[in-house]
Amino acid sequence: MSQAPALQIEAAPRAGRRRLSALMRGPFLLYLPASLFLTAFFLVPLALVVWMSVSEPTFGVANYTAFFASHYDLAVLGRTFRTAFIVTIASLVLAYPVAYVAARRGGAVSAFLLSIVALSFWTSFLVRTYAxxxxxxARGPVVGLLVALGVSPPPRLLFTTFAATFAMAHMLVPFMVLALYAVMKRIDEVHMRAALSLGARPLRAFLTVYLPQSLPGVLNGATLVFITCLGFYVTPTLIGSPQDKMIAGRIGQEIEELLDFGAASATSMILLAAAVALFVLYDRLFGIEKMWR
Incomplete structure (x- = not known):
């Protein structure tokens, strides 16, 4: 009887080693490269930014306190969210007809539209910004066309809020198109034909049958575009108005001009927290797994 507990004690490490060995032979080896990559190039830099936000120049939360006490920084944060909202609405307005036609027509029309959308991913944001x-x-084709039409003096388009907003919307439209198309392609056309056969006019059938079924794509695209726009730096800095600085531009200013790495790190963490909060809100309301369906 006294030997039974001893045998159990000896068997426990062996069982643990067997489970560890099975784990090493199984999916763990497949997860290991991605885990190491994320740890080295995401978690470690993120931990460094967190540390700098509370240790530069002295240890504490002074950088976070200074941010929320600064009317300028709060105004930049609010402007960033407002700009991201406007860009999201503009992207939705521009992308919805493209995705609708591509999903409903199919064939060569769909392939042509999706090819144009895909081509945009082959050109970097910086190149498109310079374009x-x-x-x-002032000597571009738009101003030249306005002059030819008799508009004198022509309006200044570059380095304005309109230029930055329109350019960011143009760059994010492909993301919105793909998110919408993925949902619209699964909408059965029988529903629209049934609504039309029951006497509904095309517009009413669209508003009551098709649009509600496409709302998951709208939510997915809006979330993706909004969060992406929060971190835009190059486009609003190069072609936007100096009075329309966004939070990423503020971070760049704190690093490049003020050399205040602690404040820049704290601002970066606040921006990250805002993005994560949006993801959490989306997950609570709709489920994050639906974004990829």
């Missing part, structure tokens, strides 16, 4: 600087510049 808009040429297009909207």
């Amino acid at each position: 808009w600087m040429v297009i909207l510049g």
Whole structure:
């Protein structure tokens, strides 16, 4: 009888080693490269930013307190959210018809539209930003067209709020199109035909049958575009108005001009917290897994 507990004690480490060995032979080896990559290039830098936010120049939460006590920083944060909201609405307005036609027509029309959308991912944000600087510049084609139409003097388009907002919307429209198309493609056309056969006019059938079924795509695209726009730096800095600085531009200013790495790190963490809060809110209301369906 006295040997039974001893045998159990000896068997427990062996069982643990067997489970560990099975784990090492199983999915763990598949997870290991991605885990190491994320740890080295995401978690470690993120931990460094967190540490700098509470240790530069002295240890504490003074950087966070200074941010929320600064009317300028709060105004920049509010402007960032307002700009992201406007860009999201503009992207939705521009992307919805494209995704609708691509999903409903199919065939060559769908392939052509989706090819144009895909081509935009092959050009970096920086190149597209410089392209808009040429297009909207004082000697660009838009100003030249306005002059040819008799508009004198032509309005200044570059380095304005309109230029930055329109350029950011143009860059984020492809994300919205793909999010909408993924949902619209699964909407059965029988529903629309049934509504039309029951006497509903095309507009009423669209508003009451098709639009509600496409709302998951609208929510997915809006969330993706909004959060992406929160971190825009290059476009609003190069072609926007100096009075319309966004939070990423403020972080760049704190690093490059003020050399205040602690304040920049705290501002970065506040921006990250805002983005995570939006994801959590989306997950609570709709479920984050629906974003990828």
